[in-house]
Amino acid sequence: MIQLPPLQEITVWNTSRCNLRCDYCYVYRLYEDIPRQEMERETMDALVHFAMHHLATGGAIWFFGGEPLASFETMKYITEKARAEGLRVGFGLTSNCTLLDEEKARWMRKHGYQILCSLDGSQILHDRHRKYADGRGSFEDAWRGIQLVRKYLNPSPQLRWTMHVDTVEGTTEAMKSLIEQGFTNIAIDCVYEVEWDDDSLKTLRSELTKMSELLDKCYERGVPVFSMFVRDAMVAVTGAGRTRWTDRCGLAQGGIGVNVRGDINPCHRFCSSGEPVIGNVFEGFSPKRIEWIESWTAIPPYSERPEMCLECNFRNACIGGCIAMNYDLFGDPHVVPESFCRIKQVTVEVFR
Numbered sequence: 001m002i003q004l005p006p007l008q009e010i011t012v013w014n015t016s017r018c019n020l021r022c023d024y025c026y027v028y029r030l031y032e033d034i035p036r037q038e039m040e041r042e043t044m045d046a047l048v049h050f051a052m053h054h055l056a057t058g059g060a061i062w063f064f065g066g067e068p069l070a071s072f073e074t075m076k077y078i079t080e081k082a083r084a085e086g087l088r089v090g091f092g093l094t095s096n097c098t099l100l101d102e103e104k105a106r107w108m109r110k111h112g113y114q115i116l117c118s119l120d121g122s123q124i125l126h127d128r129h130r131k132y133a134d135g136r137g138s139f140e141d142a143w144r145g146i147q148l149v150r151k152y153l154n155p156s157p158q159l160r161w162t163m164h165v166d167t168v169e170g171t172t173e174a175m176k177s178l179i180e181q182g183f184t185n186i187a188i189d190c191v192y193e194v195e196w197d198d199d200s201l202k203t204l205r206s207e208l209t210k211m212s213e214l215l216d217k218c219y220e221r222g223v224p225v226f227s228m229f230v231r232d233a234m235v236a237v238t239g240a241g242r243t244r245w246t247d248r249c250g251l252a253q254g255g256i257g258v259n260v261r262g263d264i265n266p267c268h269r270f271c272s273s274g275e276p277v278i279g280n281v282f283e284g285f286s287p288k289r290i291e292w293i294e295s296w297t298a299i300p301p302y303s304e305r306p307e308m309c310l311e312c313n314f315r316n317a318c319i320g321g322c323i324a325m326n327y328d329l330f331g332d333p334h335v336v337p338e339s340f341c342r343i344k345q346v347t348v349e350v351f352r
Helices: 026-030 041-054 068-084 102-110 123-129 139-152 171-180 198-220 228-238 288-297 323-330 338-351
Strands: 007-013 055-064 090-095 113-118 158-163 185-190 255-258
Touching: 007 041, 041 055, 041 068, 055 068, 068 090, 068 102, 102 113, 102 139, 113 139, 123 139, 171 185, 171 198, 185 228, 198 228, 198 338, 228 338
Parallel strands: 007 055, 007 255, 055 090, 090 113, 113 158, 158 185
Antiparallel strands: none
């Protein structure tokens, strides 16, 4: 029997509602028919009780969704109840920041919140896909919210930047502008659920080459800009920070996702599809938690086109991408989309 240590993080969908309709969002793109739900009080109470028994001291409760701030009162109740019960953990959320105001920001500062801010670079790039339901871009509201984050929580928060196949060009200039404004933690990742053809990859290679030159200049000046592209290439080439494919996110090992009904999934993305369910906060884990881990570790992940694995320059760093994404696309967490494989190969070629 596998023995697992206490959890380090519980990611909570306190609501499945969102005030935006980003067209690349896997929730609205793949699961348009899922009901928009709110977490009920008894589920919040059970969640805190579950955390008291399963979350490590110093771990974290992280809010996701949907847009967590669309149900701020739920966040507030869970946080304050956990504090009242003496639960010594941190709190944080992933947010589009458009609903953040002074009152919420001050409250989050009081409770030591961390925040991951969704922002896709410049206004032109961001507004192409991150829109309201009426088609308006959300950049101005997101930027206003991020300034409150900087004022009350973190002067240089991590920016979670999603690069679509049609928003590659202009990325480096947008990154340069953000760095000049003091942002040094810029986590850019791609939308892998769409096709990246040869022309798209050529554009990506050109943009990453310019980005590499920009980052070299930053590092020479002692400006430590974080980039996922650099990280991935370094792991592939040097092995530094390498993670085993059997020990990773998406397996309910160090972290889990909890949906609005209290069902437990192996990670937060699985909450959108609702599968697999490995327990609930009322009764705890089911045997399916171990079954899920064992089914993953039975074989290593492989490309949608398996022959690509044979000479892939990223293979030493590959742990299968997002296994929830793989499950959404192929019904099998082991199968990695070709787009992921091709993008990672270009990344290593440019940044090695």
